[in-house]
Amino acid sequence: MTMENKMEEKDIVSKNFIEQIIEKDLENGVYQHIQTRFPPEPNGYLHIGHAKSILLNYGLAQKYHGKFNMRFDDTNPTKEKTEFVESILADIRWLGADWEDRLFFASNYFQQMYEAAITLIQKGKAYVCDLSAEEIRAYRGSLTEPGKESPYRNRSVEENLKLFENMKNGEYEDGEKVLRAKIDMASPNINMRDPVIYRVAHMTHHNTKDTWCIYPMYDFAHPIEDAIEHITHSICTLEFEDHRPLYDWVVKELEYKEPPKQIEFAKLYLTNVVTGKRYIKKLVEDGIVDGWDDPRLVTIAALRRRGFTPESIKMFVELCGVSKANSSVDYAMLEYCIREDLKQKAPRYMAVLDPIKLVIDNYPEGKVEYVEAVNNPENEAMGTRQIPFGREIYIERDDFRIEPPKKYFRLFPGNEVRLMHAYFVTCTGYETDSEGKVTVVHATYDPKTKCGSGFTERKVKGTIHWVPTETAIKAEVRLYENLVDEEKGKLNEDGTLNLNEHSMQIMESCYLEPAFSGAKALDRFQFVRNGFFCIDSKDSAPDHMVLNRIVSLKSSFKL
RNA sequence: AGGGCUAUCGCCAAACGGUAAGGCACUGGACUCUGACUCCAGCAUUUCAAGGUUCGAAUCCUUGUAGCCCUGCCA
Secondary structure, eight states: OOHHHHHHHHHHHOOOHHHHHHHHHHHTTSOSSOEEEEOOOSSSOOBHHHHHHHHHHHHHHHHTTOEEEEEEOOOOTTTOOHHHHHHHHHHHHHHTOOOTTOEEEGGGGHHHHHHHHHHHHHTTOEEEEOOOHHHHHHHTOOSSSOOOOOTTTTOOHHHHHHHHHHHHTTOSOTTTOEEEEOOOTTOSSGGGSSOEEEEEOOOOBTTTBTSOSEEEOHHHHHHHHHHHTTOSEEEEEGGGGGGHHHHHHHHHHTTOSSOOEEEEEOOEEETTBOOSHHHHHHHHHTTSSSSTTOTTSOBHHHHHHHTOOHHHHHHHHHHHOOOSSOEEEOHHHHHHHHHHHHHHHSOEEOEESSEEEEEETTSOTTOOEEEEEESOTTOGGGOEEEEEEOSEEEEEGGGBOSSOOTTOOSBOTTOEEEETTSOEEEEEEEEEOTTSOEEEEEEEEEGGGOTTSOOOSOOOSOEEOEEETTTOEEEEEEEEOOOBBSSSSSOOTTSOOOBOTTSEEEEEEEEEOTTOTTGGGOOOEEEETTTEEEEOOSSSOOOEEEEHHHIIIIIIOOO
């Protein structure tokens, strides 16, 4: 069954709560169409959690024949960089979310936001406040006590208008004055206690440069951005639930037709994995990882470099579902998705990580023959390849035991196994060095048992991988494991992380089939559980292959 | 005068008063030129707890409990 079929099956079974809201809105004529958006602030790289939001918003737009907008929420020049704009767009493109010609910047709406603020002032719903940041905090009250009103709360409309214009014209220092919404200082919701909606910041903005020295706050800007773009369902994460009354207030006071509605869902966390922009940023800045695309991270760039496909991430996100319950998804689910996708499209090659020489004593010296191997038994369209076979080959050290444990059915003295794509061989002996370490394994082969010969007279329990000694390609391999936080994937109180010690292993060497013609470039590989490798590439989409022997080494056979 | 949100299997997650879907993980077994894949079987008499309403409750009511978020001129 294909991934698509599985997904379709799921769709039949249930709809998530956001889909239910949308369908009800469409039925009741609240909206004639639906429009969603993904609105990141360009202050870092995207990670797996953002993928959920992107794919959710894009998927919803597709499902209900609506539109999906890309929008940078760049209302705070102190944190944003153009560098991040580019990386974010590249990641979203890679994920396959298509914003068509609708790429927007909140900063392009600054004029409209400025005018909206004036509207509020004229309606007596906003005022310029001279209190300092500290004073505002003090006046705001606490979680259990109401706030008290600012002495500047009742300035006249005319005075507010003048003062706000002065703010815009740069007549005040940063922090000297702010514009506040006039709502309710006694509200149990702290966000409604006359929130600041405009602040002064003399700073060059990545997009608008020095045009403005006042910038709108998120709570004021976001509903306006959504309304301007005719967004219907403004989907965000749980921590904004408390902001929804303010969102609705802005949209109502500004009298937008068919106002957007905010819907919140739970963020995606991966169990024991460092998620969260803030934490990833710290790892990058502290040099604990090589960069934003370090394969041990779960940024989109890292997952791509590590070999995850857009399809696998899409499948993962859909499998996780959408709800309002805080949860942490098992990393095994992500691994399942990449296995599911790659097993159809990755060629299955052989490789030996820790080699031991196997000499087939009854095979003619100097003879080389080619055996034919299917590239992917589950996908015949991938064709076949020829592998040179000879008297001496490498096998995996772990595939030979002098004293086999119970139920071990690979090579040991007297036992016969299949060399994948080649012949049956029977182990006849072995050599060791002075320390007892096995250096060479001896065997004999049975010419009748060649792959493709149709030989069925007897069977073997084990099939092992091999590479020719002469023509194998030697490469350095890095086996990456997750950067795991033994606690919760979050920082400790003192700012440190509880990282595992073995977040990366480096293998000295790896012997690969000659099929890897571009092997000189292949100095780095990544390991995905159950034997999926990909070529580590910063510049292009990674090539994948499946090294099947790893499957048994890493996963199935537990001694 | 605090407010908001959430609790269903080890992990996600359906169920919308009619008798606990599905996926991941795990455990058996079959198959196998990859100990993989695939296949088949198993995996919540019970939904945070305790009461109540009802012929019938995960769903409604009451009272608790636990977790997450909120006191930026961040988003």
